[in-house]
Amino acid sequence: MMDKPHRSAVMAPEPDSREALGSQREITDWAGVERELARSLEEHVKIGLTVDTPNGTRRLRGFVTVINTYLKEIKLREEDDWQWIRFEDIRAVHI
Template identity: 40%
Template sequence: MSKKLEGNGFWESSRIILPEHREGYLRLMKDRQRRGKPELDDQEVQLIEQALIESYNTRTAVTVTVFSPFDDTDMTGVVTSINTARREVKLVRGEDDFSWIKLEDIISVNTLITQYTAI
């Protein structure tokens, strides 16, 4: 007799995966990789806000790390507007390229200090 009909071979040889099931399985695997937002203490939040205000006042560039459940995003630009009512900052990255970023989504800010050397 054929090996397909012995033991569990009958069910093993008739396995079918529908496209809807495959998409659902891949979506489930992606959701399992989701991570939680890190908790920032008050001192870290204060340092982030201070760096954003400094960028706004002096028009210096900063690198902002924005939280995402799957992968954090780094954006570099100058803070040109602070909306305290909506708790957002406007980060301008180019002449026509800007983003409104919620303060609650920012997990770190690094200031970019440009050093000039005299020739």
């Protein structure tokens, strides 16, 4: 029987992208971010995200409806809209 990889290992952004961002990254504890994303998904808790976009940093607020560990992204449902956000673009999670 094959063991499932730990959720932290599956949800973490690619190591190269995390190192390349260095001090720009607000996240000091990726495990904490994972916990809040999973909590939003499992308990339907609204969260705030600070994410990188092509036009700079943006704050979003909504519910995580999908965590896609294969493509390393989450689906965030806001009021009347939703969007896919890559793990590597997440800078901070706020409750």
